[in-house]
Amino acid sequence: MAPILLDNITPERSEYIEHEEVHVKNPHLHSMEEDILYHFNLSTKTHNLPEMFGDIKFVCTGGSANRMKAFAEFMQKELGLDGENGVEDICAGTDRYSTYKTGPVLSISHGMGVPSISIMLHELIKLLHHARCRDVVLIRIGTSGGIGLEPGTVVITDTAVDSFFQPHFEQVVLGKVIVRSTELDKSLAQELLQCGREILNLCTVIGKTMCTYDFYEGQGRLDGALCSFSTEEKLEYLRRAKEAGVTNIEMESTVFAAMCRVCGLKAAVVCVTLLDRFKGDQITASHELLQEYQLRPQYLVSHFIKKRLQLL
Amino acid sequence: MAPILLDNITPERSEYIEHEEVHVKNPHLHSMEEDILYHFNLSTKTHNLPEMFGDIKFVCTGGSANRMKAFAEFMQKELGLDGENGVEDICAGTDRYSTYKTGPVLSISHGMGVPSISIMLHELIKLLHHARCRDVVLIRIGTSGGIGLEPGTVVITDTAVDSFFQPHFEQVVLGKVIVRSTELDKSLAQELLQCGREILNLCTVIGKTMCTYDFYEGQGRLDGALCSFSTEEKLEYLRRAKEAGVTNIEMESTVFAAMCRVCGLKAAVVCVTLLDRFKGDQITASHELLQEYQLRPQYLVSHFIKKRLQLL
Numbered sequence: 149m150a151p152i153l154l155d156n157i158t159p160e161r162s163e164y165i166e167h168e169e170v171h172v173k174n175p176h177l178h179s180m181e182e183d184i185l186y187h188f189n190l191s192t193k194t195h196n197l198p199e200m201f202g203d204i205k206f207v208c209t210g211g212s213a214n215r216m217k218a219f220a221e222f223m224q225k226e227l228g229l230d231g232e233n234g235v236e237d238i239c240a241g242t243d244r245y246s247t248y249k250t251g252p253v254l255s256i257s258h259g260m261g262v263p264s265i266s267i268m269l270h271e272l273i274k275l276l277h278h279a280r281c282r283d284v285v286l287i288r289i290g291t292s293g294g295i296g297l298e299p300g301t302v303v304i305t306d307t308a309v310d311s312f313f314q315p316h317f318e319q320v321v322l323g324k325v326i327v328r329s330t331e332l333d334k335s336l337a338q339e340l341l342q343c344g345r346e347i348l349n350l351c352t353v354i355g356k357t358m359c360t361y362d363f364y365e366g367q368g369r370l371d372g373a374l375c376s377f378s379t380e381e382k383l384e385y386l387r388r389a390k391e392a393g394v395t396n397i398e399m400e401s402t403v404f405a406a407m408c409r410v411c412g413l414k415a416a417v418v419c420v421t422l423l424d425r426f427k428g429d430q431i432t433a434s435h436e437l438l439q440e441y442q443l444r445p446q447y448l449v450s451h452f453i454k455k456r457l458q459l460l
Numbered sequence: 461m462a463p464i465l466l467d468n469i470t471p472e473r474s475e476y477i478e479h480e481e482v483h484v485k486n487p488h489l490h491s492m493e494e495d496i497l498y499h500f501n502l503s504t505k506t507h508n509l510p511e512m513f514g515d516i517k518f519v520c521t522g523g524s525a526n527r528m529k530a531f532a533e534f535m536q537k538e539l540g541l542d543g544e545n546g547v548e549d550i551c552a553g554t555d556r557y558s559t560y561k562t563g564p565v566l567s568i569s570h571g572m573g574v575p576s577i578s579i580m581l582h583e584l585i586k587l588l589h590h591a592r593c594r595d596v597v598l599i600r601i602g603t604s605g606g607i608g609l610e611p612g613t614v615v616i617t618d619t620a621v622d623s624f625f626q627p628h629f630e631q632v633v634l635g636k637v638i639v640r641s642t643e644l645d646k647s648l649a650q651e652l653l654q655c656g657r658e659i660l661n662l663c664t665v666i667g668k669t670m671c672t673y674d675f676y677e678g679q680g681r682l683d684g685a686l687c688s689f690s691t692e693e694k695l696e697y698l699r700r701a702k703e704a705g706v707t708n709i710e711m712e713s714t715v716f717a718a719m720c721r722v723c724g725l726k727a728a729v730v731c732v733t734l735l736d737r738f739k740g741d742q743i744t745a746s747h748e749l750l751q752e753y754q755l756r757p758q759y760l761v762s763h764f765i766k767k768r769l770q771l772l
Contacts, residue, residue, distance in 0.1 A: 174687035183683065186743045187675075214555045241747075243526045244572065260556065263573025263711050267675045273685035311632040320623040321677045322689055322697040361673075363499075363579045365633045371495065373585035374722060375486035377634055385634040399575050410686060431498045435553075 168283045170276035171412055183278065185271040189241035192278055200238075201279035205252040206453050207272065207286045209265070210445075211400070213246035213257040219289070219446050220248030220255040226450050227251050227459070253453060258288075258400065262361060265400040269407045285336065286415040287452075288404050289445040292357065292396040293367060294421030295389055299433065300441045302350060302448055304340045305357040305417035306393075307331050308401035311366065313358065313392035317406035328406035330359075333414045340416055343452045350444060355395025357417055359402040367397050369429040386425055396421050418445040480595045482588035483724055495590065497583040501553035504590055512550075513591035517564040518765050519584065519598045521577070522757075523712070525558035525569040531601070531758050532560030532567035538762050539563050539771070565765060570600075570712065574673060577712040581719045588725075597648065598727040599764075600716050601757040604669065604708040605679060606733030607701055611745065612753045614662060614760055616652045617669040617729035618705075619643050620713035623678065625670065625704035629718035640718035642671075645726045652728055655764045662756060667707025669729055671714040679709050681741040698737055708733050730757040 177183065182193040190197070208223075210216050217235065224231040229251050238247040245268055248255045256272065258265040265288075276284055294301055307315045308330040317328045337354055344352025364372025368382040389397075401417045408415035420441045422431050431438070454460045489495065494505040502509070520535075522528050529547065536543040541563050550559040557580055560567045568584065570577040577600075588596055606613055619627045620642040629640045649666055656664025676684025680694040701709075713729045720727035732753045734743050743750070766772045 172685045174682075174684060176682040176687055176691075180683065182742075184742045184744065212555050243524050259571045259573075259576055260579060261571075261573045261575025263673045263675070264571055264576050266673075267572060270676045270684040270686070277685070312635055319674060319677060320672070322680055322693060323624055323700070326677075360632070361575045361578075362631060363575070364582045365631060365638075366575075368634055370486075370488040371492065372486060372582040373484045373589070374582070374719065375488055379488075381634060388635070407686065430494075430496045432496065 170273060170281050170284055172274060172277045173410055177274070183274060185275060187242060187244040187267055188239045188247065188271050188275065190239065190275065197275060197279040201249070201254070201275060202281060203252055204249070204254050204276065204279070204281050205284060207254045207256065207284060208289055208449055209256050209258045209268070209286070210289045211258060211260050211291070215442060216246055216255045216257040217248060220250050220253070222446060223253045223255065223450060223453070224250040226454060227253070252457070261399050262359070262403045266403045266407065269404065273407065273411050273413070284413060286408055286413050287449050288400060288417045289449055290398055290400065290417070290419040291422050291442060292398040292419040293423055293425045294396050295386055295394050296426055297353070297395060297421050297424060298351065299421055299423050300351065300444065301421045302344055302352045302444050303357065303396045303419050303421060304337050304344070304352065304354045305332055305401055305419070306334070306337060306354050307356050308405040308417065309356050309358050309392070309394065310402055311358065311360050313389060313394060317402040329409060330402045330405040331409065332405050332416055336414050336416045340418060340448065340452055343455065344448050347447060347451055350448065352448065353395060356393040357401045357419065358389060358394045358397045360397060360399055363399065367425070371429045383426065397425065418448060420444045482585060482593050482596055484586055484589045485722055489586070495586060497587060499554060499556040499579055500551045500559065500583050500587065502551065502587065509587060509591040513561070513566070513587060514593060515564055516561070516566050516588065516591070516593050517596060519566045519568065519588075519596060520601055520761055521568050521570045521580070521598070522601045523570060523572050523603070527754060528558055528567045528569040529560060532562050532565070534758060535565045535567065535762060535765070536562040538766060539565070564769070573711045574671070574715045578715045578719065581716065585719065585723050585725070596725060598720055598725050599761055600712060600729045600731070601761055602710055602712065602729070602731040603734050603754060604710040604731040605735055605737045606708050607698055607706050608738055609665070609707060609733050609736060610663065611733055611735050612663065612756065613733045614656055614664045614756050615669065615708045615731050615733060616649050616656070616664065616666045617644055617713055617731070618646070618649060618666050619668050620717040620729065621668050621670050621704070621706065622714055623670065623672050625701060625706060629714040641721060642714045642717040643721065644717050644728055648726050648728045652730060652760065652764055655767065656760050659759060659763055662760065664760065665707060668705040669713045669731065670701060670706045670709045672709060672711055675711065679737070683741045695738065709737065730760060732756045
């Protein structure tokens with residue numbers, strides 16, 4: 149086993165922050181003549197990033213490309229922007245991520261799992277840095293499995309935790325394990341909770357979100373191609389998770405929290421629960437109900453953005 | 461740290477194999493009335509899976525949805541199948557993966573990273589099982605960074621290794637770390653190497669493939685949003701990788717090898733290198749050259765399939 153190093157658990161993370169600009173934590177970047185954001189099909193030489201993206205104040209990200217396109221269209225309408233031609237994928241030259249800009253809101257998909265969102269975040273943070281964006285808030289709007297919650301509940305993440313219920317994100321760097329804190333911005337979480345309360349019929353809670361590397365065995369599901377544990381062992385694990393304060397399970401929050409924290413970005417995770425994992429593993433709700441559930445984090449975040457922009 | 465268990469490193473993996481059917485390793489599945497393959501938008505109740513998929517002999521998978529569509533179109537032509545209406549995404553009701561079937565060949569995207577491909581593999585293996593497929597070969601056709609290889613080299617993976625150069629895949633199951641072997645089928649790799657040799661101008665090698673959870677820090681890149689090491693430390697890590705037999709780096713091979721092995725599926729990984737990591741981190745080749753590189757694993761695998769089907 150390689151040595152484990154602690155990195156950025158202490159408050160030294162703030163050293164790079166000044167005037168709320170978006171900072172990268174990489175001294176090599178400044179000496180590069182060109183920066184190709186490969187998975188976005190953008191580059192500092194071929195695109196005027198400050199002109200294209202300099203006014204971004206909100207980045208909303210979720211797994212599905214279709215969902216993030218729908219969110220961009222929704223925000224276009226909500227912000228009263230001209231939407232005659234619909235929204236256009238800025239990174240249409242690649243199918244890795246889908247990216248839409250509506251006024252100060254960037255809507256971008258991140259695929260599924262920690263590695264997929266981490267590639268997106270590296271390039272997004274560099275993009276925001278190159279574009280000289282200021283006071284940016286990042287929000288992941290996603291889906292999750294609930295732990296003892298009514299399906300359709302919206303969970304705002306207090307702290308992301310790993311499969312051992314620890315507020316840590318482990319990253320292997322040159323054969324050494326680096327551990328980073330996964331705490332999210334408390335005041336932003338409270339502000340979002342308040343938005344949830346202001347929307348009628350939206351059940352919103354704050355809790356810990358467990359992030360796993362696998363949807364089946366990794367989340368204690370009994371219905372994958374592989375499963376070597378009993379129903380009782382599964383339930384015992386979920387009970388332990390609940391005791392540790394875990395309210396829902398998804399697959400991206402730890403690296404999202406860790407990277408945003410290291411780069412001094414205010415960030416939040418808002419996920420709807422599609423089922424109660426104590427009651428089952430398969431997602432059996434109707435397509436229509438699932439669609440309606442997935443709109444809930446979008447409504448909440450749209451309400452937050454409009455409040456911040458003083459449009460309410 | 462949780463206890464580490466060894467699982468399936470020993471030859472007991474073959475216990476489920478008989479008549480080369482595709483087997484799941486999950487006793488719970490047999491008692492389920494319905495199996496919803498959520499990320500494929502398919503179910504055993506709503507779809508006749510044996511009729512739709514029972515004749516599949518080859519599953520080819522790669523990260524990009526566009527690339528897997530192009531591969532399906534290419535195979536349709538190569539196999540002389542009726543292609544008047546092009547190919548159609550079988551799982552069009554969801555945007556998580558794109559899936560095309562042309563004769564005995566299933567072409568399916570897996571997104572980026574271990575968690576994304578692992579969800580796909582759980583549902584794919586269950587699909588092949590429910591459809592009662594026999595003698596199926598799985599091949600990942602992807603892109604990678606080369607270690608001291610000319611860009612455009614096609615690497616056939618001998619064994620997938622983790623960031624510590626170990627032939628292991630670690631999976632957290634109910635708070636315990638399970639370790640699985642990542643060895644791939646040696647005779648299939650040799651058969652593919654022979655196919656590479658039969659195609660003129662295709663430089664093909666066999667080697668170890670390192671699988672990481674991150675594209676930037678995790679692969680020793682100096683150009684991410686975060687980087688805390690020097691150029692010399694990066695090169696030292698790559699030199700150690702090369703000494704351990706690593707020829708290329710990508711982000712899916714360990715879980716792909718481990719899951720296929722546990723389920724008794726013959727599997728191979730065929731990736732082209734887009735750059736030599738000793739010479740740089742950014743992918744600077746022209747769009748046209750990169751497109752041409754990405755066709756190379758497709759040509760090789762098409763040649764293999766045609767040979768197997770005795771069409772050559």
